[in-house]
């Protein structure tokens with residue numbers, strides 16, 4: 259049976275989520291809530307559902323299973339805490355947009371609250387809900403990557419000096435870490451998806467001369483070096499439309515291991531796999547000289563539209579809730595989002611201290627962890 263869902267926050271991303279719920283057989287979209295009446299009314303009318311202007315009123319009047327929090331706020335995250343906590347207090351499962359919050363203490367509280375109430379808390383870490391990311395996991399599970407040595411991730415909108423426009427948006431103006439907090443959630447979550455927990459972080463951040471000239475405070479260019487608990491080493495390069503990434507497009511991740519390497523390009527579009535040279539099994543071992551490797555395997559997804567990640571991710575959350583998957587095993591959980599935020603704050607600390615090495619705070623233990631049991 260479909261889950262009864264209401265969306266809180268009816269602007270750009272709430273609109274995208276509403277369409278995904280309407281097209282998902284696991285979802286029964288019941289209502290739209292926005293403190294802005296015009297926005298709630300317009301989106302509710304579009305889908306023929308009820309409009310509410312306060313979450314308390316919505317919770318008091320509807321039988322709901324899931325609240326999908328699509329609010330934004332400062333640094334795109336300051337309006338996530340209150341509706342999430344209110345929905346959890348009412349016993350509802352929550353899917354919250356990213357970043358889980360722009361505030362670390364709030365994010366930790368949200369994750370702890372969901373665990374204490376034994377409710378599902380998922381975050382819309384949609385960037386790895388793609389066919390290329392699934393294929394990459396298949397390569398990893400089949401032993402075709404082996405022991406991971408490195409992870410290189412580049413993520414940032416294409417741009418340059420000609421496309422720069424200073425913004426007066428309250429969510430970003432006066433917030434030097436807007437890009438870092440609002441956006442790095444994605445690449446950190448992608449890197450952790452493939453390589454696991456990060457143990458050490460060192461960050462450098464900058465802004466190009468045209469931002470300086472416009473008194474734009476945002477440190478929009480980030481170079482972040484990290485080590486993973488599994489021994490791999492990672493590098494994340496991100497920027498916010500200041501430059502245009504070359505190879506791999508606006509979003510690429512390359513993970514190299516002892517038996518092979520994959521690279522995903524443009525997030526949804528394509529994955530290439532390079533088997534590591536193996537002179538024993540090669541048809542022509544004499545051809546595998548230094549600098550040479552067997553031919554790569556290219557898999558095009560046939561998808562170019564990034565927005566397909568939204569229905570994919572939302573469906574995964576609905577599926578996990580419907581199937582009663584153990585809370586600690588759901589895909590892209592609140593705890594996974596908290597990890598991305600811990601890394602974000604570690605990167606900020608490193609940058610503010612001139613590039614020192616920072617160890618992100620450990621995550622709360624998972625239920626079922628032997629350390630938590632007698």
Ligand SMILES: NC(=O)c1ccc[n+]([C@@H]2O[C@H](COP(=O)([O-])OP(=O)(O)OC[C@H]3O[C@@H](n4cnc5c(N)ncnc54)[C@H](O)[C@@H]3O)[C@@H](O)[C@H]2O)c1
Pocket residue numbers: 266267268269270271272291292293294297311312313328329330331334335337340341355356357382383384440
């Ligand atoms: N996952 C992705 O790929 C992706 C992409 C873009 C944006 N986002 C995220 O989506 C979120 C929403 O983005 P947006 O651009 O639509 O935000 P927005 O600020 O334009 O819209 C948020 C809406 O929420 C409403 N709202 C705020 N607090 C409320 C409350 N307590 N109760 C009811 N309504 C409330 C506001 O009135 C507004 O209409 C942000 O957190 C952003 O980071 C995610």
